[in-house]
Amino acid sequence: MNTRTKQKEASCHSAGSEIIEGSQRVILVGNPNVGKSVVFGNLTGNYVTVSNYPGTTVEVTRGNGRIDNKDVGIIDTPGMYSLLPITEEERVARAILLNENSDIVVHVADAKSLERTLHLTLQLIETGLPLILDLNLMDEADRLGIKIDLDRFQSELGIPVVATIATENKGMNNLRQAIVDIPKKSGKVFRYDATIESAIAEITELIGGNYRISKRSLALLLLQDDSEINDLLAKEENKAAIDGIVEKTKKEYSEPLNYLITIQRQQIINEIVQKSTIAVKPGRIGLRERLSRLMMSPVTGLPFLLLVLYALYEFVGVFGAQVAVDFLEKTIFGNYINPYVTRIVTMIIPWKILQDLFVNDYGIITLGIRYAIAIIMPIVATFFIAFSIIEDTGYLPRLAMLIDRVFKKIGLNGRAVIPVVLGFGCDTMATMVTRTLETRKEKIISTLLLALAIPCSAQLGVILVLLSGNVEMLWIFAGVMALVFMLVGYLAAKIIPGESPLFYMEVPPLRWPKLSNVFTKTYTRVEWYFKEVLPLFILASVFIWIGKITKLFDLIVNLLSYPTSWIGLPKEAATAFLFGFFRRDFGAAGLYDLKTAGLLTGVPLLVSIVTIALFMPCIAQFSITIKERGWKMALGMAAFIFPFAFFVGFLVNLILTTLGVTL
């Protein structure tokens, strides 16, 4: 049917399979939080992250599905509110619409807030691309008593409209059928006032080239000062004449054109919605609503947050980091794997040096794999289970609005809770997510704070074990970390130039997390984590082995023992710090060995924990920082963080010993 042979670029996607050449192509677009990713999952059978938090689907996901026995390539775009982009995600989503070949665009929309969602629908209709409107979340609309007359709706818009409940797989066949049918005619033309219409007419007249979206749509975007469209047309079109028209039109009004156009569009939308929906019940405050307000009000919200943190501690800190670690570490590795592997290796390999590569103190299996599987995995897995549940309920945006005021003090806005909370799971993942923050300033500050003051779950798990049974130390540790977080954030906000951020965010309804969703999400995250972490652990073991036989290792440990002793620690801690340069959880795990051996207790233990917790997280995080922020910034951060970590350790030691505190 279609003979698309154009080679597509492979630049902006990472997950998902390549789309089969020559197949029909569908682009999914829509506001955040409307279940776009679930629709994608239903159509392709492939899993993508389903999130309640606006803007988590940063990366573009592609997959293949079979509809009516034909291959269909499906592209899932980041959430967008408007065709006129504000955020990076919206820019990516629009770039896909503008640049990629597609046969059909499916707008996945929130059936319960049509007035809002139809802005994008109307803008998409204006583009002239073949469009299907998928009213999703029909169950939620139903609960609110909103009834939609689909036929009427369809005729008002002039495009196919289907209703779905993607999470329950309802109505998906109607959507598939609509995709097979390929919408033939484009939707209705919605008119603005005479001045704007005449400007549109003049501009479309001047646009000579062929673009994927209609000239009417281009003209409207130009009138609204869309810089990307301006650049796109600058090369080929008579831009001077077009600019003249835009300027002339602007002078006709006292308000910005995008404001006027949006207001006029809202009027059109109101009419359409009025004609085709019946809202039965006025918004009654249900239990869900009450719970949501409980979470957002500071009086009840803060205790609720503490409750969440406590549950998180019990699940990750106690169950994951103690019960599960104990079992895997002592029983599985201690009793079975380590002795068994050691016996085999010593049997096969007669040379002590080579034996050390695999077993003994720093061997790949006895150290690398044991750390990765027995210590790190249970902690990371339990954290990601908890995080997925929190994420799917929609709690994070509520947390964001609670914490916004505090975050403003450190140059961030409430939105930054997502990378920060995720950082407690994995700083590397979290650093990637800082991309969703709006300004350069926020990106730099959040990356710095993640690298410095947010211990990841792997490390935190080990630290909790180290501090278990000593509540005072735990509080001092938490206090020092919080202080460093706020202080460094505050100073960074003062030093780094850029305007202070604004906080605006949609708060999605509370939803029950789906167990299957939580499971698959955790699985994907743990899988990702392992692919990233296991090779590094093994590499670290190899490095240490090489370092040991070449004596280089001893040299560095010797050098490191100076700062180590300055902060009042035994010489052996230097080894843990060296590990800490590879991964700070690795270093913390090294401290764990020291503590077990009885070499580290009291104040020195706390000091070493604080110091290592402030280290840069790991090589992986460092490499992501380079990727996201560039070489200069990443090296600058490292140059600040390592000495600063020792400095804080020094201060903590000084203060505690001066005060004569014994722990």
Place this chain on the structure above:
Amino acid sequence: MRLSDNAEEILEYLWRMNNEMGKELVNWEELKEDKDAPEMKELLARKYISISDDGIRLRNAGLKEAERTVRRHRLAERLMVDVFDLKESLVEDTACRFEHLLRREVEDSICTLLGHPNYCPHHKPIPPGRCCRKAERIVKPLVIRATELDKGAKGIVAFLHVKNSKKLQKLMAMGILPGIHIESVQKFPSYVFRIGQTYIALDKEMARAILVRKSDEE
């Protein structure tokens, strides 16, 4: 014939001395005006003031006119601050020029729009006008910032007051547009508004940009 701008300024000055400093007689040095200045003649002709060698004092008719002038000046100040969000430093100068342009009918409309305010931005009393006495029951202004909506109160967005177009675009993307019904759900630590079935959290700066007309329906 309207009173000249300078004459209005003199009236205002005299009123302030009279009402706020308790000085009924203002001597010539203080006023820094010439006895033969045209605006003096204007005021004398209308019997607003009486003059002697000692100084100058307001007559009854002048007192009333002066009060209205002061009222217009302070209303203008409120308008600059509340609605136009003008910088403090610019308010005085703009208000000074603006007051002379205000006419009686407009003056009352603005007073109503602002909710018959009692004080100017510098916390000085605004003399009440006819409209205030008529509308003594209505104490709330017609158009207020969304940040001033009480928890649970509803309103209709009147307009968005944003200079920065990115900010405007963000508000619009959240579905906040003139004519939309909004309800204030929460005010601290962040502002939360309900729009239809959608909840939007905003910080103070964003929320301030939304001007709403209070609605008592529903």
